[in-house]
Amino acid sequence: MENSPIIVALDMADEVRAFDLVQQLDPTQCRVKIGKELFTRYGPAFVERVQNAGFDVFLDLKFHDIPNTVAQAVTAACELGVWMLTLHAAGGSTMMRAAREAVDAQSHKPLLVAVTVLTSLSDHDLTIQGISRDTGEQVQRLASLAQGAGMDGVVCSAAEAANLRRLLSKDFVLVTPGIRPAGSVVDDQKRVVTPADALRAGSDYLVIGRPITRYSHPLEKLAAIQQEISAL
Numbered sequence: 431m432e433n434s435p436i437i438v439a440l441d442m443a444d445e446v447r448a449f450d451l452v453q454q455l456d457p458t459q460c461r462v463k464i465g466k467e468l469f470t471r472y473g474p475a476f477v478e479r480v481q482n483a484g485f486d487v488f489l490d491l492k493f494h495d496i497p498n499t500v501a502q503a504v505t506a507a508c509e510l511g512v513w514m515l516t517l518h519a520a521g522g523s524t525m526m527r528a529a530r531e532a533v534d535a536q537s538h539k540p541l542l543v544a545v546t547v548l549t550s551l552s553d554h555d556l557t558i559q560g561i562s563r564d565t566g567e568q569v570q571r572l573a574s575l576a577q578g579a580g581m582d583g584v585v586c587s588a589a590e591a592a593n594l595r596r597l598l599s600k601d602f603v604l605v606t607p608g609i610r611p612a613g614s615v616v617d618d619q620k621r622v623v624t625p626a627d628a629l630r631a632g633s634d635y636l637v638i639g640r641p642i643t644r645y646s647h648p649l650e651k652l653a654a655i656q657q658e659i660s661a662l
Contacts, residue, residue: 434458434459434460434461434656435629435633435634435635435636435659436459436460436461436625436635436636436638436652436655436656437460437461437462437463437488437605437635437636437637437638438451438455438460438461438462438463438638438639438642438643438648438652439462439463439465439490439607439637439638439639439643440452440462440463440464440465440468440480440639440643441463441465441467441468441639441640441643442467442468442643443467443468443471445468445471445472445476448468448476449476449479449480449483451643451648452480452483452485453483454647454648454649455485455648455649455652456649456652457483457484457485457486459649459652459653459656460485460652461485461486461487461488461513461514461635462480462485462486462487462488463487463488463489463490463637463639464476464477464480464487464488464489464490465490465491466490466491466492469489469491474510477489477510477512478510478511481511481512486513486514487511487512487513487514488512488513488514488515488516488605488637489507489510489512489514489515489516489540490515490516491503491507491515491516492516492517492518492545493515493516493517493518493521493529494517494518494520494521494525495521495525496525497524497525497527497528497529498528500517500521500525500528500529500532501528501529501531501532502532504517504529504532504533504542505532505535505536507540508532508533508536508538508539508540509536509538511538512540513540513541514540514541514542514543514605515540515541515542515543516543516544516545516585517529517542517543517544517545518544518545519544519545519546519572519573519575519576519581519584520545520572522575523575523578523579526544526575526576526579526580526581527579527580529542530542530579530580530581541582541583541603542580542581542582543581543582543583543584543585543603543605544572544573544576544579544581544583544584544585545584545585546568546569546572546573546576546584546585546586546590547565547568547569547572547586547587549587549607549608551565552565553565556568565587565590566589566590566593569584569586569587569590569594570590570593570594570597572584573586573590573594573597573598574597574598577598577599577602582602582603583602583603583604583605583634584602584603584604584605585605585606585607586604586605586606587606587607587608587623588606588608588609588623588627588628588631588633589623589631591604591606591628591631591632591633592631592632594632595631595632603634603635604632604633604634604635605633605634605635605637606623606628606633606635606636606637607637608623608637609623609624609625609628609636609637609638609641610623610624610641611624611625611638611641611654611655611658624658625638625655625658625659626658626659629659638655641655642655
């Protein structure tokens, strides 16, 4: 496939609707993200179905458990052949290193990225949780922890991408959700950025859901976003 930075989020509950959307997209123009709801309902069979349609799959299950449990889950994801998978940096260095070792032991090695602070969370939300740092500081803390534990990258808001790009190594991957093309509805995301601005800030991959998936002609919307970022 072409080196597109766009990952289309299949954040919906129905397998028929989700695969109908997949068939309207082009695997040379995007990858797709399968999250908790679709995976819980339809499991590995749905992942394989999407992969058989030609798409790289970002399996976004955000593993967060004791190290051995996460290592076993990561091993299963590797065997499934996914392109990228997630775990929570808040699980700690030991958990992340166990996941790294599990990936390194496999013949197929997906990108392993750690979630820092969910883009639905604000500074106030962190305060309620007992975290004294603001979201930007917490993201930097967790991203540094993730890099030290051998992760390939992190999931972060594009609002933090520029600082992380200065702080972390150049080949450390930044995956950015909360992307909204100009004029789109913000929905439940609190820290959002346009695709072009996210790439300028240093993001490598852009996770875009509802602005594409709820559009009447998804491939047309995808092409418009590609056009927006092609001049960068």
